[in-house]
Amino acid sequence: MKWNIALNDYQNYLKIERGLSENSISSYSLDIQKLLLFLETNKIVTSPIQIDKHIVQQFIYEISKDVNPRSQARIISGLKSFFNYLVFEDYRIDNPLELIESPKTGRKLPDTLSEDEINDLIAAINLSTPEGERNRAILETLYGCGVRVSELINLKISDLFFEEDFIKVTGKGDKQRFVPISDINKKYINLYKNEIRVHLNIQKGFEDILFLNRRGRQLTRAMIFTIIKQLAIKIDLKKTISPHTFRHSFATHLLENGADLRAIQQMLGHESITTTEVYMHVDRSHLAQVLNEFHPRK
Incomplete structure (x- = not known):
């Protein structure tokens, strides 16, 4: 079995059977x-089929x-995932990484912005341009709904259930969830949608996509990163931030x-509560308040 065939089969498995996004598939492929x-x-x-643990160990050392x-x-x-796939498909009888341990990395706490920093970033948007109204709606949605950047750029007008105060978000593996949305978030989305977006020359296939570029096409992930980076520079923010920082x-x-x-x-659309529990490590100050308020022997 050749490497290109194995990789192609694996990519199809990730896409069809595991329902992973193109970005996730690309990351797995890059490791191989x-x-x-x-x-x-x-x-x-x-x-x-022939590669053994000694070769893999050399690679990891390098x-x-x-x-x-x-x-x-x-x-x-x-790589463990790739070789597990080959074992699952009976191409191999063992995984050469089975006994190889990952290095201990500790738990990285997510970077966050204060409320004042978020307000400063939004206040720095130039609202005299059509893109300004759009960018304000984008930042309000990233922070107000906690969506991933991929979920944001794929958000559709038909996903907006404003009368019920929810938006429908399509996350990893095409799993859908309903996320509550605030009045202020709805206000800025409606401003953009009804006063800016309606004047764009919307290209075929993007009629239902909410956030568009000036050419009437879907925004890219890179464009969202650029918008945020430029605002951070504008307010002289020392933190390194990304769309995920708002989440x-x-x-x-x-x-x-x-x-x-x-x-x-x-x-957030986390499948496991353990993923969400990382936020418990960010600020424990409220835990004492919870204990004092609810414990019977306070």
Whole structure:
């Protein structure tokens, strides 16, 4: 079995059977391509069926010189998934990474913005341009609904259920969830939708996409990153932020103000509560208040 055939089959498996997004499939594929580059550079001729744990160990040793433990752990995880697939399909009888442990990375706490920093970023938007109204609606939605950037750019007008105070979000694996939306968030989306978007020359196929560029086409992830980066520079923000920072801030601020962790899990679209629990480590100050308020022996 050749590497290109194995990789293509694996990509189809990730897409069809696991329902992963193109971005996730690309990340998994990149891990395998790094292994292939190592084999080629070191003139190691082997197939996905024949490669053994000793070759894999050499590869991990080499990458450990250039990447941090967190990246190493991600690459090892990606390769384990690939070889587990080959075992599942009976191409191999074992996984060469089965006994290889990932480096300990600790738990990285998500970066967050304060409420004042979020207000400053939104206030820095130039509302004299059509794109300004759109960008304000975008930031309000990232922070107000805690959506991922991929969910934001794919948000449709038909996903807006404003009378019920919800939006429908399509997340990882095409899983859909309903997220509550505030009056102020609805106000800015409606301003953009009814006063700016209606004047665009909307291209075929993008009629239902909410956030569009000036040419009437869907915004890219890169464009959202650029918008946020430029605003951060404008207010001289020292933190390195991204669209995901608004999602982290959404969850953190809800938790700090007493929201239930299960409710936050549902709004974020986390399959496991353990993923959401990382926010418990961001700010523990409210926990003493909970104890004093609700414990019978306070």
